[in-house]
Amino acid sequence: MAKRLEDYLRRVGSYLADEDREEILLEIRTHILERAGSRGEPTAEEVDRVLDDMPPPRAMAASYSEGQEIIAPELRNFLFLYTGILFAVHLGLTVVASIAGTTLALFPFFYAPATHRLSSILLFLPFAFVFDFGLVSLFSLPSASGLPI
Amino acid sequence: MTFDAFEKEMNRGFLQLLILMVLETPLYGYMIIKAVAGEGYEVEENSLYPLLRRLESKGFLESRWEIEDNKPRKYYVISQPGRRLRARLMEIWELQHRVIAKFKRGTGDG
Numbered sequence: 001m002a003k004r005l006e007d008y009l010r011r012v013g014s015y016l017a018d019e020d021r022e023e024i025l026l027e028i029r030t031h032i033l034e035r036a037g038s039r040g041e042p043t044a045e046e047v048d049r050v051l052d053d054m055p056p057p058r059a060m061a062a063s064y065s066e067g068q069e070i071i072a073p074e075l076r077n078f079l080f081l082y083t084g085i086l087f088a089v090h091l092g093l094t095v096v097a098s099i100a101g102t103t104l105a106l107f108p109f110f111y112a113p114a115t116h117r118l119s120s121i122l123l124f125l126p127f128a129f130v131f132d133f134g135l136v137s138l139f140s141l142p143s144a145s146g147l148p149i
Numbered sequence: 150m151t152f153d154a155f156e157k158e159m160n161r162g163f164l165q166l167l168i169l170m171v172l173e174t175p176l177y178g179y180m181i182i183k184a185v186a187g188e189g190y191e192v193e194e195n196s197l198y199p200l201l202r203r204l205e206s207k208g209f210l211e212s213r214w215e216i217e218d219n220k221p222r223k224y225y226v227i228s229q230p231g232r233r234l235r236a237r238l239m240e241i242w243e244l245q246h247r248v249i250a251k252f253k254r255g256t257g258d259g
Contacts, residue, residue, distance in 0.1 A: 020202070024202070030178075031178050031194060031198070060194070064198075
């Protein structure tokens with residue numbers, strides 16, 4: 001009994017944010033044991049039956065973060081637009097850097113290596129895109145939208 | 150959006166109001182589920198517990214842990230701001246109920 005219950009709680013916990021994790025898990029544990037042993041101490045079979053009926057660990061944990069968006073919904077439309085603009089600038093600088101043979105960098109926003117090899121440029125561009133996407137995402141956090149979360 | 154998603158969306162507001170009404174008496178999660186199930190309404194764990202935490206974090210519920218029968222139980226009860234919220238939500242619910250009842254007559258749904 002203990003192993004399966006502990007495994008369920010461990011998996012729920014792995015999806016929860018650190019804050020309040022222990023208390024949430026204690027409350028879920030209590031609930032499972034209460035439901036399983038409504039007429040006294042639960043048996044292994046009773047706990048198993050409750051676990052079979054519980055939401056999957058990820059769904060259980062996800063319900064605690066409902067409404068806590070990583071990207072502010074009102075900024076979502078701009079995410080790809082601004083990423084596209086930033087990447088276009090990055091691409092332009094990369095072309096300029098390769099023609100001029102000079103590394104261009106504006107820390108921490110841009111880095112365009114000096115390389116004449118097309119294969120190196122093609123390898124670099126996906127990294128640049130992911131970096132640009134991450135940078136725009138940082139400015140799209142709900143707290144960055146200036147609205148109450 | 151599936152029927153389930155619509156149902157979930159509709160139940161969300163109802164459940165908030167229901168919890169604020171049920172918790173006039175201190176109860177822990179499983180007791181709430183049983184109390185409400187006794188009236189024929191099923192509440193899922195992954196709806197109830199996160200909602201209790203959200204209402205508590207906003208100050209509409211108060212809570213305390215108690216050890217009973219060697220089991221730790223977290224009891225929730227409505228707070229004063231929770232009562233004010235409940236009164237406001239009840240007004241909204243009663244208005245919605247009246248409006249739906251009025252327009253339902255025209256739908257032929259009985």
